[in-house]
Amino acid sequence: MSRRTELHPDPTDPRVGAPLFSTWRVGTPERQRQAVEAIGRAWEGRPWPAGDLLAYHVYAGQDGSTLMHYSQWTGEQAYETFVRTHRQERVDEIDTAVPGIERVGLGRYRRYRSRERAVGDARVPGLIVTVRIDFEDGTRERREEWVDLVVKGLGDDPAGHAGLLSAHFHLSTDGGHVLNYAEWESTGAYEAAMATPSTDSWERVRTYPGLRKVTGSRYEHALGLVPD
Missing domain, CATH: 3.30.70.100 (Alpha-Beta Plaits)
Structure with missing residues (x-):
């Protein structure tokens, strides 16, 4: 059952x-x-x-x-x-x-890679955020490179994402987009992170060649x- x-x-x-x-x-x-x-x-x-x-x-x-x-x-x-x-x-x-x-x-999808939660972190997610990142036609191979940049950006900015418990990057099997399933401590923690000033790493993420559209949802x- x-x-x-x-x-x-x-x-x-x-x-x-x-x-x-x-x-x-x-x-x-x-x-x-x-x-x-x-x-x-x-x-x-x-x-x-x-x-x-x-x-x-x-x-x-x-x-x-x-x-x-x-x-x-x-x-x-x-x-x-x-x-x-x-x-x-x-x-x-x-x-x-x-x-x-x-x-x-x-x-x-298939999961490509994750920014896993820290060892011993037992916080229960209060918010799930999904972000769909669509890429232009013919740029299928750029999806993994873009995810790698995001994971590096998270590593370079741990203080700015203290409320992020984990992030899991999935590649669509049709080759067109990435879906990030992210666990956040709370809505407030997510909004605080979004209000943090941008870094060079995040500018490279936002301006990555082939990126067409980014759509986020909160659950x-x-x-x-x-x-x-």
Whole structure:
């Protein structure tokens, strides 16, 4: 069966071969809450669908209208099997409880590298920030170089990012963008870091050739599900 967990996922788990992220638009904070409750009922009332699904987490957007889904699979084939055999019954139950959900799309990734949390740091993330970085066509190879620059910038500016617990950089399998899944101590800590004066390292990140668009979103962890 499925059970709830208060623990946040570990993006560095070596078993994760296919981290998947998707977004739903639900419209209001009340519908956010209703949708999270419906997801919990739909999953807890059924057996865990596959041993290849390690965890499934849902986050409520601070915009009051979106939900982000993060599932950790051992491989994409296992996810495709789930879609064929177990997904629709869950979708139907959720849509009956909360009609009109807009499913924006699914992103498929592989994790490239992380700025992991310090040894002994037991702080619980109060804010999750995802940043999508789109690159111009034909610049697929620049994504890893850009991530390397960001990780170096974080290392060069530890005081300015004291509230950052970890950052995990994922490359989209279609070659077009990077997704950074970052754990912050709190919203205040994130805003303080964003207000810190820019350094030479960060200017190189912001002006990197081939960079097309950067889009950030803020979330709070709303539901974690793991096999019982």
